[in-house]
Amino acid sequence: MDEKSMLLMYLRAQRAVVLAVLDGLGEAALKTPVLPSGWTPLGMVEHLGYAERYWFQEVVTGTADPVGWPDDDHAPLTTPRAPEVVFAFYRNQCARSDEVVAATPLDTPCHTRAPELPEAEVGDLRGVVLHMIEETARHAGQLDVVRELIDGRTGLGPR
Template sequence: MPTSPVSSPASSSERTLLETFLDGCRTALPATLDGLDEEQVRRRLVPSRTTLLGLLKHLTYVEAFWFQHAVTGASLRDLGVASTPDRSFVLRKDDSAASLRAAHAAVVEASRAAVAGRPFDEVVTGRGRPVSVRFVHLQVLKEYAQHTGHADILREQLLAG
């Protein structure tokens, strides 16, 4: 039986629960690259641009977009990420598992810093409309959950073939 990532979910605060589940996803997605070579993490197994490495790059964009762009107002250009979600899947020749893991880890740390001490009810701007810091956490958690599932399936296909 799976266990909860927190010792006592019933008595944990909303922030503790959301941050714990988000951190679990932040770890799970990069772990899908473990033990695979550069060719495998770049291999396209579906008609879209979706690859394991592309998913990591996309979630780095998602972190930067929501936790820094939406919360702090930093421009996407200044953050060094793609200008659109679709472009965030595009891999450059110099993108590697190591470089994108490092970029992801750096963005996660910046994300944590951006929301440290901010109340969940604080209103920020997300995609041109007001949203709460709580919404930002839930949106990013949703993205990780969806794409980590994709990554699990891609990894399974790579290891089977």
């Protein structure tokens, strides 16, 4: 397996964990903050969709289609949108990210400098993919803990 395929395999696995951990939760559970910081499971999925959009479209290619709603209509890591809208947004952004990866060599420099992280970490597509594996895994772990607090279920997901 080549490097790009391996990186995508790990990123897709973490994305699948995010979706599997939340599978079966109703809208009330998805929109209820469980931790004192106030974020909701559905808000985290929307955040991950925005992260996919930002890193692969804005940072790597320099362009991104606008989203269909205002960015300031909710508190951070929450969302007023319905679960089906948020999950569709996340899946769409992941598919768009995969298209960028398929069409771009791993050593392609980023179009836009991401001020959040040192350029040495995310200066090319390879760094962006690695960053998204890390970010998605971190949030998948947070969602796993929240799911356990909601209904006691653990060990969900393909990994």
